[in-house]
Amino acid sequence: MSEPSSPASHRFSPLHAVHEALGAAFTDFAGWQMPVRYSSDLAEHHAVRTAAGIFDISHMAEIAVDGPDAAAFLDAALAGRLSAMAPGKAKYSLVLDEHGGIVDDLIVYRLSDTSYLVVANASNRFAVVEALQQRVGQHDVVLDDRTEAIALIAVQGPASVAVLAATAHLDIPGLDDLKYYAWGPGDFAGTEIMIARTGYTGEDGFELYVPVERAAELWAALTAAGEPLGLVPCGLAARDTLRLEAGMPLYGHELGLSIQPVQAGLGRVVVTDKPAFVGREAILAGPAEGAPVLVGLRAEGRRAARAEYPVFHGDALVGEVTSGALSPTLGYPIAMAFVSPEVAALGTVLDLDVRGTRIPATVVALPFYSRS
Amino acid sequence: MSAVPADLQYTAEHEWVRLEGDVATVGITQYAADALGDVVYVDLPKVGAALAAGSIVGEVESTKSVGELYAPLDGEVVEANSAVVDAPETINSDPYGEGWLVKVRVSSTPALLSADEYRALIGE
Numbered sequence: 001m002s003e004p005s006s007p008a009s010h011r012f013s014p015l016h017a018v019h020e021a022l023g024a025a026f027t028d029f030a031g032w033q034m035p036v037r038y039s040s041d042l043a044e045h046h047a048v049r050t051a052a053g054i055f056d057i058s059h060m061a062e063i064a065v066d067g068p069d070a071a072a073f074l075d076a077a078l079a080g081r082l083s084a085m086a087p088g089k090a091k092y093s094l095v096l097d098e099h100g101g102i103v104d105d106l107i108v109y110r111l112s113d114t115s116y117l118v119v120a121n122a123s124n125r126f127a128v129v130e131a132l133q134q135r136v137g138q139h140d141v142v143l144d145d146r147t148e149a150i151a152l153i154a155v156q157g158p159a160s161v162a163v164l165a166a167t168a169h170l171d172i173p174g175l176d177d178l179k180y181y182a183w184g185p186g187d188f189a190g191t192e193i194m195i196a197r198t199g200y201t202g203e204d205g206f207e208l209y210v211p212v213e214r215a216a217e218l219w220a221a222l223t224a225a226g227e228p229l230g231l232v233p234c235g236l237a238a239r240d241t242l243r244l245e246a247g248m249p250l251y252g253h254e255l256g257l258s259i260q261p262v263q264a265g266l267g268r269v270v271v272t273d274k275p276a277f278v279g280r281e282a283i284l285a286g287p288a289e290g291a292p293v294l295v296g297l298r299a300e301g302r303r304a305a306r307a308e309y310p311v312f313h314g315d316a317l318v319g320e321v322t323s324g325a326l327s328p329t330l331g332y333p334i335a336m337a338f339v340s341p342e343v344a345a346l347g348t349v350l351d352l353d354v355r356g357t358r359i360p361a362t363v364v365a366l367p368f369y370s371r372s
Numbered sequence: 373m374s375a376v377p378a379d380l381q382y383t384a385e386h387e388w389v390r391l392e393g394d395v396a397t398v399g400i401t402q403y404a405a406d407a408l409g410d411v412v413y414v415d416l417p418k419v420g421a422a423l424a425a426g427s428i429v430g431e432v433e434s435t436k437s438v439g440e441l442y443a444p445l446d447g448e449v450v451e452a453n454s455a456v457v458d459a460p461e462t463i464n465s466d467p468y469g470e471g472w473l474v475k476v477r478v479s480s481t482p483a484l485l486s487a488d489e490y491r492a493l494i495g496e
Contacts, residue, residue, distance in 0.1 A: 025406065041435045042410040237409055237436045302413040306438065325435050326412045355431070
């Protein structure tokens with residue numbers, strides 16, 4: 001066997017002691033020691049598809065944007081039209097650079113007319129804060145990186161509503177009516193928290209933003225209520241296979257500074273008919289002729305292609321895999337890859353170079369899995 | 373804590389070896405299996421294949437990553453565990469028993485690690 005990676009000590013989640021007590025295996029993720037699995041990646045994955053899973057994603061970055069110009073500022077700083085979103089809603093958005101490349105992908109929650117919460121990837125926390133700061137200009141807004149103060153717990157899976165409803169000391173007015181990509185306030189044992197119907201698994205589910213001091217108590221209450229409903233703690237390994245099946249991009253794999261949104265199938269996220277925003281000219285010009293595009297690939301057998309494996313069409317090298325795994329739900333290998341546009345049509349048969357062995361794979365529509 | 377049975381020998385590449393006469397049974401350690409996560413695919417050398425110590429002879433793949441299988445000694449493969457190819461999860465559930473990978477008729481054995489030495493290597 002090749003050497004398994006050894007743990008390195010870094011930043012710790014406010015729930016670290018909880019994970020240690022549960023016997024989690026840890027991995028370094030963007031400088032954070034986070035649970036990669038508690039028991040079995042596959043069991044955790046299947047629990048989310050069939051019942052529920054609870055994830056600690058406190059490494060995610062939360063940046064508050066407050067002020068009379070908050071809406072106009074975000075319209076100028078981000079790819080979407082955040083001013084058009086009503087308070088109580090959430091939107092998937094992007095930070096672009098002046099070349100139209102992707103600095104990060106985000107979830108933006110509108111808290112009030114003059115207040116938003118921007119949630120960024122842990123790996124891009126400081127890049128996003130810096131980009132936003134640079135773009136403040138004349139806007140009357142205050143930015144506050146609240147990552148250290150806020151823990152984030154995700155409950156995902158078809159039993160999620162039942163888990164939250166059964167959780168002691170958790171009061172969420174209008175839980176049943178909370179729409180996908182909306183959020184509402186809740187109360188946990190006297191502490192105000194924020195509950196969003198968002199996630200990264202392709203299932204129904206919620207993300208709960210809670211002050212770090214109350215995170216362990218909330219985790220304990222959720223797991224106590226959830227265990228009889230099949231809820232299990234889930235690590236980043238299951239989170240990765242779940243999001244891959246759901247065709248959701250991961251920054252550093254499907255998204256990056258050298259990739260324009262349209263290449264990754266995210267053209268709809270960019271609103272070009274609004275006043276100036278960073279990246280607008282480059283987006284209107286579009287990516288270079290023949291720039292690679294993201295596709296889904298389905299193969300047979302059990303051998304999965306992994307990130308950076310070459311993709312061939314006949315003898316021609318036509319692209320590179322960005323993410324791949326043997327799909328736990330579907331039972332066959334799936335991958336996302338950037339390939340030349342001329343071989344990106346659905347049904348095209350390409351070859352994945354899996355450590356020297358060519359494995360045929362067919363271009364299929366994303367997502368690979370969607371809940372019924 | 374990973375189990376490291378005292379009656380086996382080990383390599384720095386996280387294989388275990390049980391030598392009985394001139395036949396060695398080879399598998400991967402619990403430490404390695406735990407680090408990989410759920411094993412979903414195994415590629416083993418064929419019966420009759422000549423192994424050279426230190427060469428890559430197979431793969432053990434999980435949902436998350438791929439580990440290469442190194443030959444721990446020189447010899448010829450006399451049996452490959454087809455049951456583990458059909459049910460790779462056996463490597464996680466019983467790495468030192470039903471999860472064995474190959475049996476090798478040994479022609480020469482390099483120095484292997486004792487259980488204590490391997491335990492020290494993995495920091496346990």
